[in-house]
Amino acid sequence: MNTAAPSETDYQQQLSAKTTRLSQLLAPYYSDDIEVYRSAVQHYRMRAEFRVWHEGDDLYYIMFNKETKTPYRVNAFPAASNTINALMVKLIDYVRNNAVLRKKLFQVDFLSGLSEECVISLLYHRPLDEEWQIAASQLREFLSREFTVSIIGRARKQKQIIGNDYIIEHLPVEGKIYQFKHIENSFTQPNAVVNTHMIEWAIEQSQSLQGDLLELYCGAGNFSIPLAAHFDHVVGTEIAKPSVEAAQFNIQINNINNVQIARLSSEEFVEALEGKRTFERLKNISLDDKQFNTVLVDPPRAGLDPATTKMINRFEHILYISCNPVTLAANLDSLSATHEVIRAALFDQFPFTDHIETGVMLKRR
DSSP states (O other): OBOOOOOHHHHHHHHHHHHHHHHHHHTTTOOSOOEEEOOOSSSOBSEEEEEEEEETTEEEEEEEOTTTOOEEEESBOTTBOHHHHHHHHHHHHHHHTOHHHHTTEEEEEEEEOTTOEEEEEEEESSOOOHHHHHHHHHHHHHHTTTSEEEEEEEETTEEEEESOSEEEEEEEETTEEEEEEEETTSOOOSBHHHHHHHHHHHHHHHTTOOSEEEEESOTTTTTHHHHGGGSSOEEEEOOOHHHHHHHHHHHHHTTOOSEEEEOOOHHHHHHHHTTSOOOGGGTTOOOTTOOEEEEEEOOOTTOOOHHHHHHHTTSSEEEEEESOHHHHHHHHHHHTTTEEEEEEEEEOSSTTSSOOEEEEEEEEO
């Protein structure tokens, strides 16, 4: 079956419900209107993953019903990008008739971008040998007639790369195209268009700010790099090694010369900034001469830990990007002792789910 495309009415209803919920959570800290950045109703997801079902000679994608947990066949997925939908059909038709590629294949993951590049990951319950590599190379050659695509094979303790294990995304931000390396199996923002709205909103909040920017949980530089033009210096911290390596690549490819990234957790950076510990990973980054007036945080769903929450109180301005409004509200309960929320926005990264992405701008009282 084809998963049905939702209606505009259905979308508006769920977005209104999210806006109401976010308004209620932020009510103790913010009473003005929340800016709402909606998503497209279809083809908004740059990532998708499907289990693969073997049924005699047939082979097809499946997903699971959230309520009953029963599998159902998927021939098209309207939420995913046009690139993913086109590749879904080409790939499954090819693999269905290829004994080497279909043997013990149990999952297919797609990573795409507005650039229309794609990485396809094939996951197996068997070792991948030279015969698989030859077959996968032939598959890539076939798909490359129409697409810019790479193939990755994954099995237990194995990762075989045919091409690249990343795409180069092209994000249009305020009339300029920024390039970003998005690595397979690493975190990237799933909704590229809404992501650009988030970046542009963060830039808008930064227009009148001065000095240097500190960014915690910076990932591959999604915010750091476009914001660099609005600050003297940007220092970002990120714990995931692949993301740090991608960030360094992204700094170079975008010709940015005032951004530095350190592989540290937020807790470690708090210790470094307070002079409690020194880190070899900070040896090329001077903190003493920076005027950090603004901090941007984009933490995981658990929100900010107490030490980080206490540390960012010292900044004049706080840009907080949150993927969990409940932990955001809990952090605001502490931050509101010293700061007030002056802007708030909802970014609908995940339509037709309960997930809410939020941006708030805080200023010292």
